[in-house]
Amino acid sequence: MDLSSINPVLLVASIMISATPILLAAIGEMVVEKSGVLNLGVEGMMITGAVVGFAAAVGTSSPEVGFVAAAVAGAALSLVFALLTQVFLSNQVATGLGLTLAGLGLSSLLGKPYEGMKSPTLPKLDIPVLSDLPVVGRMLFSHDMMVYLSMVLVLAVWAFLKFTRAGLILKAVGESHESAHALGYKVVRIRVAAIVFGGACAGLGGAYISLVRVPQWTEGMTAGAGWIALAIVVFASWRAGRVMIGAYLFGGVTVLQLNLQAAGAKVPVALLSASPYLVTIIVLVIISARGAHAAPASLGRSFHATR
Amino acid sequence: MGDTLLSLKGLTKAYPGVVANDDVSFDIRPGEIHALLGENGAGKSTLVKMIYGLVKPDQGQMTLKGAPYTPAEPRAARAAGVAMVFQHFSLFDALTVAENVALGMENPPKPRDLARQIRDVSEAYGLPLEPGRVVGTLSAGERQRVEIIRCLLQNPRLLIMDEPTSVLTPQEVDILFQTLRQLRAEGTSILYISHKLEEIRALCDTATILRLGKKVATCTPADTTARELAEMMVGASFNTPEPKPRDKGAVLLQVEGLSLAAPGNFGTPLRDISFQVHAGEILGIGGVAGNGQDELLAALSGERRSMAQSVWLAETAVGAMGPVKRRALGLLCAPEERLGHAAAPDLSLTENAFLTAAKRQDLTKRGLIRWGEARNFADKIIKAFDVRTPSAATAARALSGGNLQKFVIGREILQRPRVLVVNQPTWGVDAAAAAAIRQALLDLAASGAAIVVISQDLDELMEVSDRFGALNEGRLSVIHPVETLTLDQIGLMMGGAHDMEVAHAHA
Numbered sequence: 001m002d003l004s005s006i007n008p009v010l011l012v013a014s015i016m017i018s019a020t021p022i023l024l025a026a027i028g029e030m031v032v033e034k035s036g037v038l039n040l041g042v043e044g045m046m047i048t049g050a051v052v053g054f055a056a057a058v059g060t061s062s063p064e065v066g067f068v069a070a071a072v073a074g075a076a077l078s079l080v081f082a083l084l085t086q087v088f089l090s091n092q093v094a095t096g097l098g099l100t101l102a103g104l105g106l107s108s109l110l111g112k113p114y115e116g117m118k119s120p121t122l123p124k125l126d127i128p129v130l131s132d133l134p135v136v137g138r139m140l141f142s143h144d145m146m147v148y149l150s151m152v153l154v155l156a157v158w159a160f161l162k163f164t165r166a167g168l169i170l171k172a173v174g175e176s177h178e179s180a181h182a183l184g185y186k187v188v189r190i191r192v193a194a195i196v197f198g199g200a201c202a203g204l205g206g207a208y209i210s211l212v213r214v215p216q217w218t219e220g221m222t223a224g225a226g227w228i229a230l231a232i233v234v235f236a237s238w239r240a241g242r243v244m245i246g247a248y249l250f251g252g253v254t255v256l257q258l259n260l261q262a263a264g265a266k267v268p269v270a271l272l273s274a275s276p277y278l279v280t281i282i283v284l285v286i287i288s289a290r291g292a293h294a295a296p297a298s299l300g301r302s303f304h305a306t307r
Numbered sequence: 308m309g310d311t312l313l314s315l316k317g318l319t320k321a322y323p324g325v326v327a328n329d330d331v332s333f334d335i336r337p338g339e340i341h342a343l344l345g346e347n348g349a350g351k352s353t354l355v356k357m358i359y360g361l362v363k364p365d366q367g368q369m370t371l372k373g374a375p376y377t378p379a380e381p382r383a384a385r386a387a388g389v390a391m392v393f394q395h396f397s398l399f400d401a402l403t404v405a406e407n408v409a410l411g412m413e414n415p416p417k418p419r420d421l422a423r424q425i426r427d428v429s430e431a432y433g434l435p436l437e438p439g440r441v442v443g444t445l446s447a448g449e450r451q452r453v454e455i456i457r458c459l460l461q462n463p464r465l466l467i468m469d470e471p472t473s474v475l476t477p478q479e480v481d482i483l484f485q486t487l488r489q490l491r492a493e494g495t496s497i498l499y500i501s502h503k504l505e506e507i508r509a510l511c512d513t514a515t516i517l518r519l520g521k522k523v524a525t526c527t528p529a530d531t532t533a534r535e536l537a538e539m540m541v542g543a544s545f546n547t548p549e550p551k552p553r554d555k556g557a558v559l560l561q562v563e564g565l566s567l568a569a570p571g572n573f574g575t576p577l578r579d580i581s582f583q584v585h586a587g588e589i590l591g592i593g594g595v596a597g598n599g600q601d602e603l604l605a606a607l608s609g610e611r612r613s614m615a616q617s618v619w620l621a622e623t624a625v626g627a628m629g630p631v632k633r634r635a636l637g638l639l640c641a642p643e644e645r646l647g648h649a650a651a652p653d654l655s656l657t658e659n660a661f662l663t664a665a666k667r668q669d670l671t672k673r674g675l676i677r678w679g680e681a682r683n684f685a686d687k688i689i690k691a692f693d694v695r696t697p698s699a700a701t702a703a704r705a706l707s708g709g710n711l712q713k714f715v716i717g718r719e720i721l722q723r724p725r726v727l728v729v730n731q732p733t734w735g736v737d738a739a740a741a742a743a744i745r746q747a748l749l750d751l752a753a754s755g756a757a758i759v760v761i762s763q764d765l766d767e768l769m770e771v772s773d774r775f776g777a778l779n780e781g782r783l784s785v786i787h788p789v790e791t792l793t794l795d796q797i798g799l800m801m802g803g804a805h806d807m808e809v810a811h812a813h814a
Contacts, residue, residue: 165415172399172410179397182361183411184381294401 006259012139016147017213019251021046021205021222023150025229026236026243027157028201033233034161035194036174036298040096041081042202043226044103049074049203050210051107054119054217057207063122067146067207074203075196077103082195086188089302104220114217121215122146146208151244153201158240170194174296177303187303202226228280235284238295242287250280312337312496313358313376313389313465318367320353327353329520330367335465340487340497342507342528345517346540346737351500352394354517355467358498359391360384372464385413390458392451394469394500400443400573404453407442411457428459432486443573447596448479455486466490467498472506476595477765477798484510502540502738503766504533518542541739548745548770550753556586559757560607560638560726561619565626567606575599575781577606582776582786584726584757589748591772591789592761594801599781600761601643604730607759608640609633620726635666637725641715643734643761645708649715652704656696659703660685660718667722684721692717693743709736716744720751727751730761745771765797779803 025042032039049070057066081099084090122144125131130141161167170190173180177187209225210217228250236242253276261272313335320328328350335341345351356362358369360378369376371387378384381391398407405422409415416424422438429436434452442453451471458466468487472480487497487510499511507514507528514528516539523539561583569576577599584590594600605611607618609630618626620638630640642648650659661670661681670681685699692713696706703711716732732748733741748771752758761778762768768775769789776786777800784800 165409168402168406168410172402172406175399175401176397179399180410182381182393182397184360184385185410297400 005263009135009138011255011259013143015248015252015255016140016143017251018255019248020147020150021208021213022225022229022232022250023154023244023247024146024205024208025202025226026232026247027150027154027240028198028205029229030233030236030238030240030243031157031170031201032194032198033299034174034238034296035170035191036177036296036301036303037085037191037195038092038096038300039078039081039099039195039198040093040230041077041099041103041226042198042229043222043224044100044106045074045077045199045202046103046206046209046226046229047107047220047222048077048103048110049206050222051111051114051206051217053203053207054114054210055110057119057211058114058117061120063120063211066119066211067204070203070207071200072203074206075200078195078199078202079192081199082192085302086191086195089304092300092302100226108219111217111219115219117216119211119215119217121212144212146204146212154240154244161240171296174298177298177301181303191303202229205229228277232280232284234295235281235288237288242284245287246280246284249283250276253279310336311370312372314370315354315358316368316370318354318357318364318369320350320357320362320364326520328357328364328517331517331520331522332367333515333522333525335496335498336513337464337496338491338494339512340491340499340510342511342514343498343500343517344502344504344507344514344536344540346502346739349517349540350520351517352469353520355391355469355498355500358384358465359389359467382413385411385461385463388462388464389467390461390463390465391467392454392458392469392471394471398442398450398453400441402442403438404436404440404442404445405438407453408438408457408460411454412461424460425456428456432456432459432489433482434486446598448475451475451483455483459490463495465496465498467500469500470502471499472501472503476801477794478802479595480506504528504536507536508533516540537738541737548742548749550749550771553587553753553755555588556755557621558583559586559621560584560759562607563617563619565606565613565617567602567611567613569781570602570605570611575602577602578781580781580783582783584759586725586755586757587752588774589752589758589760589772590786591768591775592759592778592783593763593765593768593775593797594778596763598778600730600763600778602781603778604640604642604728604761607638607728608642609638631666634663637667637723638728639663639719639722639724639726640728641719641730641732643730645711645715646704650703650711653702655700655702656689656694656706656714657682657685657699659714660688660699663718664722688714688717688721691721692747693740709740712736713740713744716747720747724751724756726757726759728759728761731763732760733762733764733767741767765794775800777801 025046029042052073053066053070056069057063081095084095085092124142124144127141131137161171169185173185173187173190181187206222209222232243232246236246257272257275261269311334316332318328318331331354343351353362357364360381360383376387378387405418405425408425409421415421425436425438434456436452436456442450471483475483490497501507511528513525515525516523518540563581565577565580567577575598606613609628613626615624615627620636623636625633625636646652661676664684665671668684670677682699689696689699694714695710716729719727733744748758760771772789774786775789775792777784779801780803
């Protein structure tokens with residue numbers, strides 16, 4: 001095994017790229033679940049975002065437009081979910097699974113003409129001074145906009161839930177929709193807003209895969225990233241900081257094991273491939289085993305204002 | 308209009324198949340405590356929901372201080388100075404006291420100021436409360452304080468209280484009444500919903516009585532006897548349960564040093580519980596909600612197993628057995644939560660009857676259900692306990708709370724248990740039905756069964772039980788014969804003051 005073939009600077013840089021799509025999807029889903037809704041359609045919204053973002057970026061030669069289109073597409077798909085579960089009171093688990101299947105099918109249909117094309121990708125931001133620092137500069141400060149945006153988003157979600165009244169109301173709706181309704185809060189409206197936010201985030205995450213990480217379109221290219229995002233939200237016990245740890249851990253081990261495979265590590269390939277899933281789950285279980293890790297009490301329950 | 312705060316004129320609200328309120332009119336004066344009385348389903352809740360803006364009336368007007376009052380939502384009601392304390396608290400377990408208070412306010416101040424205000428108000432009204440505590444860890448009385456303080460912080464002109472004392476100890480009731488009288492003295496009006504007649508007579512200035520959605524009377528409760536009030540509510544006279552003479556037999560249920568860990572985050576552990584119940588005897592177990600009642604029932608029914616030696620049914624150690632085996636031996640239970648625990652909401656009454664009675668009533672044959680027998684058994688319950696339902700094929704969910712409760716209790720009683728454990732047998736049940744259920748329990752005891760009644764209704768426990776003990780934080784107090792107890796002593800027992808000298812004398 002030749003560890004010297006692994007360049008630590010490139011490793012860290014690619015970890016950040018690999019973690020970003022999962023982080024975007026997971027932080028969005030966390031907000032959705034905080035409002036008491038379980039949307040299992042993350043994978044479907046991600047891949048729809050991936051294909052729509054790709055198409056829009058190729059069509060306009062602008063990756064920025066691609067990201068916006070992806071967010072809109074993810075939000076639109078999630079709005080279908082919101083309509084079914086919040087207005088027609090369908091079962092959230094079944095509807096979410098249906099959303100994933102629909103998203104996968106829709107994306108391969110939309111994506112057919114785009115197979116084999118290459119998309120324009122986001123430019124790396126050049127942050128004055130910081131980007132020029134030796135080593136650290138290339139590791140942390142010469143990424144594209146979305147990497148930083150995802151971090152800002154985590155910070156914003158954390159602050160929103162912790163400090164703002166709107167965040168408190170969102171948590172309250174997720175804790176007890178009956179109580180929130182009795183106090184006069186619009187449970188359905190708040191939940192729909194959360195679902196749409198989650199959809200837009202998932203769409204962005206998907207577009208990051210098709211526009212930055214592998215700038216091309218392949219059918220099924222999200223490869224379960226949406227499911228990982230869902231699992232991370234649970235194991236992170238619905239906390240923004242832990243969601244970030246989980247996403248980076250998963251992204252990190254994914255990249256590391258690829259590097260190890262390339263370096264010819266004497267470990268069965270199957271085990272290496274499984275390692276990101278194993279490590280993420282183990283670490284997050286250890287974190288969440290201590291202290292309170294209560295799910296929002298109304299998670300997954302349909303709300304219908306009676307009387 | 309200077310003498311009227313809120314005036315209701317001809318309020319009517321109909322739901323498909325039922326008129327919840329029919330042409331209800333009355334006035335609430337400033338600085339009075341106005342009682343709203345009525346049985347379950349009389350339309351009290353709908354009426355206050357209209358006042359609080361949760362429901363829109365079909366017809367009729369409200370005027371607040373002479374101006375038309377049509378709150379489109381609770382927010383508007385709160386802005387107009389109407390606040391409400393809910394019966395089933397509208398609180399959020401995982402959030403802190405301060406967060407819960409903030410959620411009920413229109414323009415909450417900054418967290419630090421809010422915490423100070425909560426402390427100020429709680430001191431001013433003698434309702435101690437720590438703003439930083441998580442609500443899930445509070446007792447029912449403390450939770451109610453959160454609701455009250457949330458309302459008081461908005462300086463309401465009208466405070467609506469929906470059955471506020473149903474979960475409180477006598478001491479907590481005293482504190483609450485002092486607070487309410489203080490509020491009245493400050494000019495706040497209170498609309499007080501309850502079916503506890505003595506409380507209303509002690510506290511309220513005026514009472515409006517509803518029956519089947521219509522106003523029956525407005526009267527001065529202090530000048531009316533409790534019996535007259537009750538008969539106005541029910542619209543007929545009814546019998547008070549009468550105990551039959553009964554002999555105390557051998558010990559049928561014995562619990563010895565029963566300890567169980569708390570079942571969940573907000574559950575209560577059971578700590579070293581010991582008691583005996585004889586044949587023909589009713590043991591009443593009181594206590595404020597959330598002090599281990601549900602857990603004790605689960606440990607007795609077999610839903611949660613313990614050491615084999617902790618629970619004895621006559622000569623058999625049943626602690627390690629599950630519910631099916633215990634039922635087969637004659638230990639039956641009726642839990643508090645009617646829908647979802649005592650009965651499956653979407654199954655028919657026949658199916659629900661089958662679920663607990665299959666073994667004891669022999670309703671199966673080679674693994675197949677004997678539907679005819681099951682239906683007969685369900686019909687028998689419906690007839691014997693006057694359950695008002697179209698038929699036995701009706702889903703449990705469709706029955707009113709009181710009728711379903713009669714069905715659930717009747718189902719167990721008709722299986723002729725040796726030991727029956729019931730939790731909150733008459734919770735949310737109207738006076739006439741409650742009397743019927745209590746009478747059935749007394750009759751069952753007279754026929755030689757041992758009965759444990761777990762309840763938060765002290766009047767009920769005093770009425771039916773021979774001996775009384777109280778649960779406090781999962782511990783059972785010393786058990787005393789009911790006739791030797793005063794209300795004060797009971798309050799102390801519920802609050803956890805155990806008299807240590809005699810700790811081993813009874814039990």
